[in-house]
Amino acid sequence: xxxxxxxxxxxxxxxxxxxxxxxxxxxxxxxxxxxxxxxxxxxxxxxxxxxxxxxxxxxxxxxxxxxxxxxxxxxxxxxxx
Numbered sequence: 001x002x003x004x005x006x007x008x009x010x011x012x013x014x015x016x017x018x019x020x021x022x023x024x025x026x027x028x029x030x031x032x033x034x035x036x037x038x039x040x041x042x043x044x045x046x047x048x049x050x051x052x053x054x055x056x057x058x059x060x061x062x063x064x065x066x067x068x069x070x071x072x073x074x075x076x077x078x079x080x081x
Contacts, residue, residue, distance in 0.1 A: 007077040009033055011055070014079060018053025019045020026076070028055040033077040034070055055079060 017026035025037045036042040045052035
């Protein structure tokens with residue numbers, strides 16, 4: 001997959017996909033945006049102490065799982081720095 005061909009979204013656009021404002025539930029990690037809407041663990045935009053609509057790159061290092069967990073979700077865009 002060529003990430004440069006993915007749609008680009010701002011932090012504001014990502015924040016709207018927090019499980020409250022729109023139907024989609026998105027998170028960002030290392031510049032990529034993942035659609036976690038299908039996951040029952042992200043219902044209402046919260047997964048334990050993590051909130052959707054944000055860049056979780058720094059938070060994942062404290063999670064009990066690795067970034068491999070994100071592979072089951074679709075990458076739908078890239079985050080504009």
